[in-house]
Amino acid sequence: MTLIRLTMAQALTRWMAVQMVDSEDGPVPFFAGVWAIFGHGNVAGLGEALYAVRDRLPTYRAHNEQGMAHAAIAYAKQRARRRAFACTTSIGPGATNMVTAAAVAHVNRLPVLFLPGDVYASRRPDPVLQQIEAFGDATVSANDCFRPVSRYFDRITRPEQILKALPAAMAVLTDPAQCGPVTLALCQDVQAEAFDYPAKFFEPRLWPLRRAPADAYDLAALHQALTEAKRPLVIAGGGVRYSQAESALSAFCLSHRIPFCETQAGKGALPHDHALNLGAIGVTGTDAANQAAREADLIIAIGTRLQDFTTGSAALFSQARIASINTASFDAHKFDALPVIGDAKSVLSQITSDYQAPPDWTERLSAARTVWEARADAVMAAQGTPTEAQVLGALMRCAPENAVVVAAAGGLPGDMHKLWRTRQSGGYHMEYGYSCMGYEIAGGLGVAMAAPEREVYVLVGDGSYMMMNSELATAVMMGVRLTVILIDNRGFGCIHRLQKATGGAPFNNRLEDSHHETLPDIDFVGHARAMGAHAVHAASIDALESAIEAARTRGGVNLILIETEATQGLGEGGAWWDVAVPEVSDSAAVRAARNAYDQKLKTLRDPS
Numbered sequence: 001m002t003l004i005r006l007t008m009a010q011a012l013t014r015w016m017a018v019q020m021v022d023s024e025d026g027p028v029p030f031f032a033g034v035w036a037i038f039g040h041g042n043v044a045g046l047g048e049a050l051y052a053v054r055d056r057l058p059t060y061r062a063h064n065e066q067g068m069a070h071a072a073i074a075y076a077k078q079r080a081r082r083r084a085f086a087c088t089t090s091i092g093p094g095a096t097n098m099v100t101a102a103a104v105a106h107v108n109r110l111p112v113l114f115l116p117g118d119v120y121a122s123r124r125p126d127p128v129l130q131q132i133e134a135f136g137d138a139t140v141s142a143n144d145c146f147r148p149v150s151r152y153f154d155r156i157t158r159p160e161q162i163l164k165a166l167p168a169a170m171a172v173l174t175d176p177a178q179c180g181p182v183t184l185a186l187c188q189d190v191q192a193e194a195f196d197y198p199a200k201f202f203e204p205r206l207w208p209l210r211r212a213p214a215d216a217y218d219l220a221a222l223h224q225a226l227t228e229a230k231r232p233l234v235i236a237g238g239g240v241r242y243s244q245a246e247s248a249l250s251a252f253c254l255s256h257r258i259p260f261c262e263t264q265a266g267k268g269a270l271p272h273d274h275a276l277n278l279g280a281i282g283v284t285g286t287d288a289a290n291q292a293a294r295e296a297d298l299i300i301a302i303g304t305r306l307q308d309f310t311t312g313s314a315a316l317f318s319q320a321r322i323a324s325i326n327t328a329s330f331d332a333h334k335f336d337a338l339p340v341i342g343d344a345k346s347v348l349s350q351i352t353s354d355y356q357a358p359p360d361w362t363e364r365l366s367a368a369r370t371v372w373e374a375r376a377d378a379v380m381a382a383q384g385t386p387t388e389a390q391v392l393g394a395l396m397r398c399a400p401e402n403a404v405v406v407a408a409a410g411g412l413p414g415d416m417h418k419l420w421r422t423r424q425s426g427g428y429h430m431e432y433g434y435s436c437m438g439y440e441i442a443g444g445l446g447v448a449m450a451a452p453e454r455e456v457y458v459l460v461g462d463g464s465y466m467m468m469n470s471e472l473a474t475a476v477m478m479g480v481r482l483t484v485i486l487i488d489n490r491g492f493g494c495i496h497r498l499q500k501a502t503g504g505a506p507f508n509n510r511l512e513d514s515h516h517e518t519l520p521d522i523d524f525v526g527h528a529r530a531m532g533a534h535a536v537h538a539a540s541i542d543a544l545e546s547a548i549e550a551a552r553t554r555g556g557v558n559l560i561l562i563e564t565e566a567t568q569g570l571g572e573g574g575a576w577w578d579v580a581v582p583e584v585s586d587s588a589a590v591r592a593a594r595n596a597y598d599q600k601l602k603t604l605r606d607p608s
């Protein structure tokens, strides 16, 4: 057997460079590159190894570890999980800075290989700089924080362990049901330790996209349920995109005349004007889709986790039987559903029924959709003081067909889920599994890297912008095309409105309601310019449209600031959301809100 003497880090990077997946252009490396911020925990070991393979496995430098991991996550999401990045950090703060991002990847079921540096396996220099010391357990390091937010975790304490750990990691990263973040904590000394690795370990390996078909039992039950359905509805989740089942979904819905609606992750799988698309479902849903969900007797959930925003906190599906097509058994069994475990594209092609939904059901919902669209048009039309809905209207008028909009938190996910009209698959990129403030700009960078041929628009509130904006400078440095639309309503507007809706006093959300000696007047335009972006202030919707056009012509990294009111939310559409209100309070407003909350709980299918 031929052996090659390499350090563990050299072996790791060589191996990463030859893990392949299929693409339209033939096999391509699964790892598009490595995001890295070096410190003593990785610069000498992994840093040296990355330099040696930089032509095959490029390394990118970011400004914040969480930010670079968001970029990695967004890249994988935009590429429908078929390609991914690794992220490496030093030990300690660099590593724990990525824990939040690992949770984002975990919730959203997205592949990222986290490679935080770890303390010395030998323990020689203990306590090494940045080593936390658990008094009663010498095996604990800061990286144990990754365990609950990783689908697979290992700590590499000997160089030969990667012979087993890396294939196991890759199996998780490329498995449709298991998919999520993998953490391999790399002990600092072990990164630099040499071992005689078998040459065979570094031969290219192709990881296929496995399409598990449904079991005959599950399929028969689904056929039976379809036969009995009078008011069927499909919910398209993110799994539709990850299975590349867009055409199969369209064909299925058209041939059985079943209307469909979209979760945040599933939105845009099919264009907004597809004949059977009722739009967003749930707390941030359209009237048409939510009416369908309330009245449906069979809901076919495809590739969705059925989180509370989709299900209206379980209140929407009052009478429906649920069939759940999902690669993950865990998801397929939620809501006591009829589980159909398998890949969305495969399962949809296995359905042979000649069932057709009653025409009056489809027609009624189609009429409801027309009414909704007129309401949406009205709120998006330019009039008076700009609102978030009007900002979306302006962007829709100016953005090209291939636009991708990126957002994550604040009022935007709700407004965009309801209002945004996606024209091309993958044109709607919303991180709403973890809804992590600070994902937006870093995520936009990842999307721009994944889809350089598309026009990428990041929509971000002032709160999220302030939480994390440093990757704006990375985007400038990397020369990507990116336009950020910053909506400044001077605070956490959506939480302010939620506080009011639960009877709370205006407190600690808007800047004006928060402890201050001086009310901040942040110069966002100056701030973005300082990081190298081209930044302008748009004083009106007309000015916004001109700025969007100008940004598109100019290219590079642009930021457009527009001001809106924090008190104004979008009243249209939506469904109830379970936000627990205090049972006792001195405030009459809180007591009234609790009373309304109790009344609502009594109407739930399962009030427990």
Ligand SMILES: Cc1ncc(C[n+]2csc(CCOP(=O)(O)OP(=O)(O)O)c2C)c(N)n1
Binding pocket: 409, 410, 411, 412, 434, 435, 436, 437, 438, 460, 461, 462, 463, 464, 465, 489, 491, 492, 493, 494, 495, 566
């Ligand atoms: C990291 C993180 N912290 C806190 C929250 C809770 N949260 C959700 S939206 C929001 C306010 C967002 O403010 P902004 O970006 O200005 O958007 P707006 O609500 O004003 O539309 C907060 C604090 C979160 N989602 N993520």
Ligand SMILES: [Mg+2]
Binding pocket: 410, 461, 462, 463, 487, 488, 489, 490, 491, 492, 493
């Ligand atoms: Mg705000």
